[in-house]
Amino acid sequence: MKLRILGCCGSSYPGQQSPAFLIDDNVLVDAGTVSAALNGEEQALIEAVLITHPHLDHVKGLAGLVENLLINGSNRSIHVYGMAAVLDILKKHLFNGLIWPDFGVIPNEAAPIIRWEPLEPCTSRMVCGYSVFPIPVSHSVPASGFLISSQSSRLLFTGDTGPTHLLWRYATELSMLVVEVSFPNSLEELALRSGHLTPHLLETELAKLPDTPRRIVVMHLKSIYRRQIIAELASLAQHRIEVMEDGTVYQL
Ligand SMILES: [Zn+2]
Ligand SMILES: [Zn+2]
Known part of the structure; x- marks a missing residue:
């Protein structure tokens, strides 16, 4: 499994892109960044998009991606997966014909650019040869993490979440845990209110894991606190924690 980081930041500035993770060229997990990282040929290879939650920093690249596919004459659909909520x-607030065209019926209802693929929580579905298992997490809107597994790899994305429980039940034998940490310890109250983690809250979450992932990689750091968060993560003696960067390619 190849995992390419198109964006992993919790803020957007030049060189710092919103979350989007490309698996083996054809499966995108979240779509905060697409056209800033992928050329037209690479965009055309995407077959499936998994959406953790509807916040703009996780979906805005989808708008441009589907428009590009249509304008470039693609006659195939892209499958967009996520919990029904x-x-x-x-559908209601972005692809509604007002904020952006309803690509669920364009160019026509029989063969639209977007095919919406609702997922049942905690039920696996095969997507491009991977088992995809959505697990509800604790955020300010409906949100899930995704456990994505192949025969040899198990990758767990938390998406955006505050302290949570159900997710960790499935965090066994992980090749990699991709977990959010948005704020420094001094902003714990804000993190809890907005459904995010700090290094200290992450430490408490990691204690809930049934076993230790091979790699733990954090993402979604708010840019102005990045150095502070990295210093606080380094002081978590129990765990070796890596900080994700845009453009990195992992082989799992
Ligand atoms: Zn969010
Ligand atoms: Zn976010």
């Missing part, structure tokens, strides 16, 4: 918000 997540997809319903995207």
Whole structure:
């Protein structure tokens, strides 16, 4: 499994892109960044997009991606997966014919650019040869993490979440845990209110894991606190924690 980081930041500035993770060229997990990282040929290879939750920093690249596919004459659909509550918000508030065209019926209802693929929580579905298992997490809107597994790899994305429980039940034998940490310890109250983690809250979450992931990689750091968060993560003696960077390619 190849994992390419198109963006992993919790803020957007030049050189710092919103979350989007490309698996083996054809499966995108979140779509905060697409056209800033992928050329037209690479965009055309994407077959499936998994959406953790409908916040703009996780979905805005999808708008441009589907428009590019249409304009470039692609006659195939892109399959957009997520919990039904997540997809319903995207349909109602983004692809609603007002904020952006309804690509669920364009160019026609029989063969639209977007095919919405609602997922049942805690039920696996095969997507491009991977088992995809959505697990609800604790954020300010409906949100899930995704456990994505192949025969040899198990990758768990938390998406955005505050302290949570159900997710960790499935965090066994992980090749990699991709977990959010948005704020420094001094902003714990804000993190809890907005459904995010700090290094200290992460430490408490990691204690809930049934076993230790091979790699733990954090993402979604708010830029102005990045150095502070990294210093606080380094002081978590129990765990070796890596900080994700845009453009990195992992082989799992
Ligand atoms: Zn969010
Ligand atoms: Zn976010």
